[in-house]
Amino acid sequence: MVRAGFRNGYMLLLFILSAVGLNEIILLGNDLIAQAADGVLGGQQVDFSTFIIPLLWMIVLGTAASYCKSIFGNHYSAMVQRDVRASLGKHLVRLPFSYFDEKGSGSIMTRLISDMDELGRFFSEILPNLLINVIAVVTATIYLVQMDVRLIAVLFASYPVMLVVADRLSKKLAWLAQKLRSHMDACNEKAYDAIQGIVIGRSYNLYEVQKKEIDAVIDQKVEQACKSTRISSMGWVLKNIITTIPVILCYLFALYETMQDRITVGEMLAFTVILSRILNPIGDIVFCANDIREAGVSLKRIQEIDNQEEERTDGRIHTLSQAGADVPAIEWNGVCFAYGGSKEHAVLKNMSFRVETGTQTAFVGGSGEGKTTIFKLLCGFYDRDEGRYQLFGHPFEEWDLEAARSCFSEVSQNVFLFPGTIWDNVACGKEHATDEEVVQACKNANIHDFIVRLPEGYETLVGERGVRLSGGQRQRISIARAFLKDAPILLLDEPTAAVDVEAEQKIQEAVERIASGRTVIVIAHRLSTIRNAGRIYVVNGGKIAETGNHGELLERRGIYAEMYAKG
Amino acid sequence: MGNCWREGEFMRKCMQRDDLNTFFRFMGLMGDRLPVYLGAILLSTIGDAGRKIANSYLIQSIVTAAQDKNVDNVLLPVLGNFAVFVVCLLLWRFGIIRYNIEGRTGAGKVEKLVFSKAMRLPMSYYEQNHSSDFMSRLIFDTQKASDIYTSRLRRLLAAVLSTVAYLIPMFYFSWELTLCMVGISLLVFAADSLFAKPLKKAGVRLSDKNKVMLEKLTSILSGMELIKIFPVGARLTQEYETAGREYYQIQKSTNRLSAGLESLNQMFDLIGTLAFLGMGIWFVSLGRVSLGALTALYSLYGTFRYAFLDIGQYLPQMMNCIANAEKLFAFIDMEEEPEQWTQEPVSDDCQDMGEEIMLSVRNVDFSYDSLGGGACNGGGKVLEQFSMQVRKGSYVAVVGESGCGKSTLAKLLLGFYPVGAGSMSIGGKAYRNLTLHEIRQLIAYVPQDPYLYEASIAENIAYGRYGASREEVIAAAKAANAHEFIIRLPDGYDTILGERGNTLSGGERQRIAIARAVIRNAPVMLLDEATSALDNESESLVQEAVRKLRGNRTILMIAHRPSTISAADVVVRVGG
Secondary structure (H helix, E strand, O other), rough: HHHHHHHHHHHHHHHHHHHHHHHHHHHHHHHHHHHHHHHHHHHOOOHHHHHHHHHHHHHHHHHHHHHHHHHHHHHHHHHHHHHHHHHHHHHHHOHHHHHHHHHOOHHHHHHHHHHHHHOOOOHHHHHHHHHHHHHHHHHHHHHHHHOOOHHHHHHHHOHHHHHHHHHHHHHHHHHHHHHEEEEEEEEHHHHHHHHOOHHHHHHHOOHHHHHHHHHHHHHHHHHHHHHHHHHHHHHHHHHHHHHHOOOOHHHHHHHHHHHHHOOHHHHHHHHHHHHHHHHHHHHHHHHHHHHHHHHHHHHOOOHHHHHHOOOOOOOOOHHHHOOOOOOOOOEEEEEOOOOOHOHHHHEEEEEEEEEEOOOEEEEEEEOOOOOHHHHHHHHOOOOEEEEEEEEEEHHHHEHHHHHOOEEEEEEEOOOOOEEEEHHHHHHOOOOOOOOOHHHHHHHHHHOOOHHHOOOOHHOOOOOOOOOOOOHHHHHHHHHHHHHHHOEEEEEOOOOOOOHHHHHHHHHHHHHHHHHHHOOOEOOOOOOOOOOOOOEEEEEOOEEEEEOHHHHHHHHOOOOHHHHHHHH | OOOOOOHHHHHOOOHHHHHHHHHHHHHHHHHHHHHHHHHHHHHHHHHHHHHHHHHHHHHHHHHHHHHOOOOOOOHHHHHHHHHHHHHHHHHHHHHHHHHHHHHHHHHHHHHHHEEEEOOOOOOOHHHOOOOHHHHHHHHHHHHHHHHHHHHHHHHHHHHOOOOOOOOHHHHHHOOHHHHHHHHHHHHHHHHHHHHHHHHHHHHHHHHHHHHHHHHHHHHHHOOOHHHHHOOHHHHHHHHHHHHHHHHHHHHHHHHHHHHHHHHHHHHHHHHHHHHHHHHHHHHHOOOOOOHHHHHHHHHHHHHHHHHHHHHHHHHHHHHHHHHHHHHHHHHHHHOOOOOOOOOOOOOOOOOOOOOOEEEEEEEEEEEEHHHHOOOOOOOHHHHHHHEEEOOOOOOEEEOOOOHHHHHHHHHHOOOOOOOEEEEEEEEOHHHHHHHHHOOHHHHHHHHEOOOOOOOOOHHHHHOOOOOOOOOHHHHHHHHHOOHHHHHHOHHHHHEEEEEHHHHOHHHHHHHHHHHHHHHHHHEEEEOOOOHHHHHHHHHHHHHHHHHHHHOOOOEEEOOOOOOHHHHOEEEEEEOO
């Protein structure tokens, strides 16, 4: 980000130059007028035609400088944003999955989006405004110094008070605004809550109760707003008085200097004009400080993401033909794992198992026993803390991550659908997938018939603004993706939500079709569908508690048999 | 810096009559506080303009003193004008506080009106419109419309009023120069409105592209798991970058436009300033105006110019807010759920159902078509000639193919929709003779995916019956097999549930919903069995809770699982 700021620095430099140029032209104009005023007051016959040409020049140059200033400043902002976006996008997909998982991708997203907004605002508004204000103050100061040093001394002597007050005030105002904001959010949330739960509200006759609650929250908000306005309006009154007094003092001092003949009346005129030009910039610089503080937080957070280490890209790409069929697809030996590396909350404790190539293996166990974590470790989203993990006979850390992941495809009900067409969503299973391949995959996944019945077929939009698909339909789309990917190992996250009988059959059929000839690893939430698994691992307390097929496990009368009896 | 431009579009777009009507109707919502509100605006504007005028007179007296080289009479006007300045500030403060109070209260009134309306629409509306979609639109429209009260109207009125207020002393200082300045300001105004349309278009294009860009970024972030497994990462970053580049291109062309506008403004500003001063000095040399008046005029001109140009900026903003108010009124004018679907009284012919029958449904037809746009199935009758009788105290399981029949039956029983044909009765009374409020008072409902409010667990349960005590809440939770897990939570019954009750598992949420139904103590309990995300253990706890409730209540269970059916006294099949 900082790099992007520097790389496009020449634009910023051009911007500063044009801003300085513009200010100089304005000051020059003032000077000219001041001379004319003095001439007039001195009783000279002033020939105004001599002023016309330079004035015209100033107008032309000033307009040009203003154009340059605007375009260079905005281009700079656009270029920096473009560069940051480009590098951020590439960087994000290379970050380890754990980063998103731990922070919760939802919160990263909202933060990142608002931070990017803030970044845009910083480069397009805050920074240029600050520069313009500083330039205006500096150029005016230099001009005034040449005129009368004492004037500028009085001006700056009386300002510190104002700076302190303005700073305090801006903080107070920001605090009030934030407080009001939170009241507004509370109010909207309350209303939102009532509408989301309208079925309950309606069937329990809660209208009166909820209306009272919402009204109370609104009243609180109004009250807060009224309180804020008392404080902030008093603040503004104070600010106005405190900023006006130095101005009056400056005027009076200028008057005194004129009486002492240190400056001419024309110069005093120029002084009042310039004073009115730089008063606002001085005030704004103070308020800028607050903006910069806020933007700084966002910039720091983007920087933080920027500094995150990317996933490793070393490692070898093993081809599977090298491994014979007798090599187990997956072998774990004493694997331990805890999120965030905290030993006390270990999820997997000394876990060992084998998944033979071409077989079906199921993991069962209560919720929160770490079944999903096994999937995450298998795909290399996280690194285990201890133990060995061999994928097709090669230690996992020797694998190139991308190559290792190409061995897996995942089928689940909670698949993410990109906002886009159904075609896009299926085709992402394979690079450069052809139309025929996509259609064939959908046919295999028993979703083709459903898709072609939609008015727009494969071009139907899904995601937020498109059609809503049921869990079963999503699952079949994920199966179609998996067909396209054609990976040797299939991770099957069993559906948790029941679907109707017909859909269930279709899904079952599609799952069987894709499972044949592959190594399949199932996470089972309900026990009805895994009876056919060649090997079942019962996960309990982060370890494999029982192993065997359905029959064997029932005979053991252990955890599995108990779970089965309950279901 | 660049994207801020003045919209002068109103030059082309005169106020429409409809807009005016909407505006007056909206202002009417303030009721008898309207005069106070308008008075406060006037007062604050006078205060604000007065203080700037006082400032200009102060400058005049100082410069005049400098020109005359005579400081004897300078102190009095300086102090006097400063006093006026302070008084005006206090006037402003008084007005602005009153204005804010009235404006915010008015905005609160609008919100109350809108939100209470949002809770009273027919159920079909909620089914056809996704709640988060229409609520976010509604909240947006409400805020925008309320902006009329809390900022837009005052800004516009203040700009108009103070423009006039500034012109008076300006003409007094020098009418010739003032006319000249007004002429230049009109030119700026015309130039601004010339740029307004293309800039607005560019703004729309920018925000459209920005949306695309955000969508791509969102895809990357929420599809992270997929990106790791499937080869889509490169494509998604490519798309994001492309969207970013397109955005950049539009930004670049917009920049040229806004730079054009800015430099044009700067040009007029320069012309104005230089010409004004040049001409002013000339006038001074002719003796038509004093240097003091000239300086005062100049200081006022700056403020006048801003106020004047603000009119061009604020009027279109106001018009936009009125458009939001119009949408709001369209919402407020929507039909609400009636007290009762049909009011024609029928005789309670209870001959075929003795005291023993709790619920009776006879020859009911229903289709979503009649509601305009189907929630499911698209069309056709969902229920046809459906009848059932439920005895008091029995446990009935309703089964049938997955479709709409079963859940629709529950909705009809709750009076969410009017039946097409046929009749229903509850507790021996015909639905037609009961208000919807009365019907719902008799039923405790547990939907398939029970909604828990963002409140504490105790409050969520207590919603079942208004004014329920803590003891009753705990008793209900115990009956619903929920007490155990609730007291294990760090905050127990006072645990605040997160968005959509996400902090609890499906089974736990289900049991809280059952506790809510238990505390209602209604004769009929209507449950839509949870199909989703219940693991074996929580499922059996939920089932056990329902079993415990058998006996004194009539239980109607919409069943999805074989195990549920086996526990029921009677099984009713819907459809097929």
